[in-house]
Amino acid sequence: MNFDLIKEVVGLVQQFIEQNEDELLYSNDIQGFKEWINASSKSYSEEKNPDWVGKELGRSSESIINTLLIRMGRYAKTYSRSIGSSFFASQDDFIYLINLKTMGAMTKMELIRNNVSEKSSGMLIINRLISNGWAEQTISQKDKRMKHIQITEKGISVLEEHMDEIRKASRVVVGNLNHSEQMLLIAILSKLDEFHDSFYHMNVETGNLLDMVYKRLN
Numbered sequence: 719m720n721f722d723l724i725k726e727v728v729g730l731v732q733q734f735i736e737q738n739e740d741e742l743l744y745s746n747d748i749q750g751f752k753e754w755i756n757a758s759s760k761s762y763s764e765e766k767n768p769d770w771v772g773k774e775l776g777r778s779s780e781s782i783i784n785t786l787l788i789r790m791g792r793y794a795k796t797y798s799r800s801i802g803s804s805f806f807a808s809q810d811d812f813i814y815l816i817n818l819k820t821m822g823a824m825t826k827m828e829l830i831r832n833n834v835s836e837k838s839s840g841m842l843i844i845n846r847l848i849s850n851g852w853a854e855q856t857i858s859q860k861d862k863r864m865k866h867i868q869i870t871e872k873g874i875s876v877l878e879e880h881m882d883e884i885r886k887a888s889r890v891v892v893g894n895l896n897h898s899e900q901m902l903l904i905a906i907l908s909k910l911d912e913f914h915d916s917f918y919h920m921n922v923e924t925g926n927l928l929d930m931v932y933k934r935l936n
Contacts, residue, residue, distance in 0.1 A: 731751065733897060733898060734750075734751050734754050734755075736897055737754075737896050737897040737898070770782040790891070793891060794809075794887070794891045795809060797887045797890050797891060798887050800883070800887070801880055801883045801884055801887055802876075802879075802880040802883065805876060805880065806880075807846060808843075810833065810835070810839075810843045811843065811846065811847065811852075812877060812880065812884060813833060814829060814833060814843055814844070814847060814853075815847065815852060815853070815869055815873050815876070815877045816877065816884075817829060817832055817833060818853060818867065818868060818869035818873070819869050819873075819874060819877060822868070823856065823866040823867060823868035824866060824867060825864065825865065825866060825867070826840070826841065826844055826865075826867055829844065829867055830844075834915075834918060844867060847867075847873065848867075850872075850873075851870060851872045851873070852869065852870060852872055852873030852876055852877075853867050853868065853869055853870060853873055854867070854868060854870050855867055856868055914931075917930065917931050917934075
């Protein structure tokens with residue numbers, strides 16, 4: 719008996735159930751499962767060679783990917799403006815707080831790097847969090863010369879108060895992607911993030927950094 723095949727089929731059934739619970743596009747029976755499989759196969763074949771604006775005029779896949787990533791960032795920023803508008807000055811405020819809550823105390827530069835921010839703007843965000851009483855600076859227990867930033871009880875309270883709105887914005891940004899498409903997107907974006915993270919914070923001029931990364935690709 720091919721147990722690997724059975725595991726794959728069970729995995730597909732679980733995927734179908736989870737996705738269909740959210741979207742309710744198919745009946746919860748074998749016929750609905752078959753329709754879902756056919757639709758997924760069709761979607762995959764279409765995505766292998768998608769169309770995009772300017773493709774017939776020679777616009778490259780790299781160009782449209784850059785444009786779409788920028789557009790997605792702007793969509794996300796627009797939706798986030800409605801989150802605690804009377805509390806948060808920008809989406810960076812609650813993103814920094816989420817980082818501190820989930821990852822624990824860290825130095826200012828570690829927090830700024832984790833959020834891929836410029837040092838100047840990152841420092842403004844941290845100072846704002848401290849000023850609002852949502853974060854505080856403490857002396858490291860391991861090294862008295864080092865100072866850490868950590869979230870306060872007030873910061874946790876403010877974050878929890880608006881967490882439903884934050885989750886709603888995250889859900890909206892994902893839009894109409896189904897579960898398998900979300901998992902694929904996570905894998906692709908994680909691969910890109912891992913590649914760029916090793917270069918992004920190097921202390922070199924922007925032009926030199928661009929050339930360095932470009933040479934690594936060739």
